[in-house]
Amino acid sequence: QLQLQESGPGLxxxxxxxSLTCTVSGGSISSSSYYWGWIRQPPGKGLxxxxxxxxxxxxxxxxxxxxxxxxxxxxxxxQFSLKLSSVTAADTAVYYCARLRxxxxxxxxxxxxxxxxxxx
Amino acid sequence: DIQMTQxxxxxxxxxxxxxxxxxxASQDISNYLNWYQQKPGxxxxxxxxxxxxxxxxxxSRFSGSGSGTDFTFTISSLQPEDIATYYCQQYDNLPxxxxxxxxxxx
Numbered sequence: 617q618l619q620l621q622e623s624g625p626g627l628x629x630x631x632x633x634x635s636l637t638c639t640v641s642g643g644s645i646s647s648s649s650y651y652w653g654w655i656r657q658p659p660g661k662g663l664x665x666x667x668x669x670x671x672x673x674x675x676x677x678x679x680x681x682x683x684x685x686x687x688x689x690x691x692x693x694x695q696f697s698l699k700l701s702s703v704t705a706a707d708t709a710v711y712y713c714a715r716l717r718x719x720x721x722x723x724x725x726x727x728x729x730x731x732x733x734x735x736x
Numbered sequence: 737d738i739q740m741t742q743x744x745x746x747x748x749x750x751x752x753x754x755x756x757x758x759x760x761a762s763q764d765i766s767n768y769l770n771w772y773q774q775k776p777g778x779x780x781x782x783x784x785x786x787x788x789x790x791x792x793x794x795x796s797r798f799s800g801s802g803s804g805t806d807f808t809f810t811i812s813s814l815q816p817e818d819i820a821t822y823y824c825q826q827y828d829n830l831p832x833x834x835x836x837x838x839x840x841x842x
Contacts, residue, residue: 653831663772663780663823663833676830679737712779720786721827722770726779 618643620713620727628707628734634700638713638727639693646671646691651716653723654687654698656709664709668716669696703734738762742824742834748842755811757837759824764804768827771800771809774836775820783822784809816841 624636638652645652653668667677669687677685681700689696700707710731714723739762749755759769767787772780782791784800787807797812811818819841824834 655833662836663774663825665831665833668831678830714779716831717785720768720770721831722782722785722791722825723772723780723831724782724785724791726781729779 618715618725620715620725622711622713622727622730624730624732626731626733628703628732629736630704630734631702634698634703634707634732634734636698636711636713636730636732637695638697639695640715641694645689645694645696649718651718651721652689652696653714653716655712655714655723656707657712657729658706658709666698666700666711705734708732708734737830738765738826738828738832740824740826740832740834742837744837745835746838746840748840749814750842751814751816753814755814755818755839757809757822757824757839759802759807759809759826759834761805761807761826761828763828765826765828767803769800769802769807770825770827771798772823772825773818773820774823780823811839814839814841 619641651668654666669675684701686699710729712729713727715725717724741760769787771784774780821836
């Protein structure tokens with residue numbers, strides 16, 4: 617059974633960089649069939665897709681966040697990571713990692729989510 | 737970017753009722769439309785993919801239909817465990833979610 621687990625600091629200061637890692641178990645992140653992505657959800661609000669990556673390293677990002685987002689993959693550790701720079705209180709959210717299944721890219725496996733609060 | 741308009745934003749229905757949620761895309765997305773259920777404090781769960789295909793293990797009271805710009809998600813007989821927020825998600829080069837529909841029991 618595929619499992620995804622987010623990890624990283626739960627508190628980040630304004631203007632700093634938010635960094636999270638998603639560890640995949642029960643399957644290989646190098647599978648040629650799937651993409652991997654990050655989604656966030658501010659408290660009490662809806663879901664926002666942040667960006668996605670293929671095991672080869674090709675990425676695509678939400679245009680509204682593109683200037684601040686970097687997603688990378690480490691196939692040797694079966695992990696992919698998110699960096700969001702210059703954070704503000706508006707970036708406070710539960711951050712989820714998930715697998716995307718081509719061709720219509722549903723997010724079919726999700727991590728449990730991790731709350732990141734931006735505050736001084 | 738393609739905009740997704742999901743409605744209603746909330747609804748209240750009785751156990752056993754038929755519940756319908758709609759999602760409208762700002763342009764043709766073929767059948768690239770998926771539906772999720774999210775219970776409080778939990779990650780979303782994929783219910784329907786490719787507009788009308790039931791994900792493995794999902795009860796048959798859930799269904800989806802539509803193509804192009806107009807899509808419908810239906811719960812044929814609402815159960816107490818279906819209380820949740822439901823989201824549509826489109827994929828046309830980039831994946832975006834609808835605003836969500838909170839379903840409550842009357």
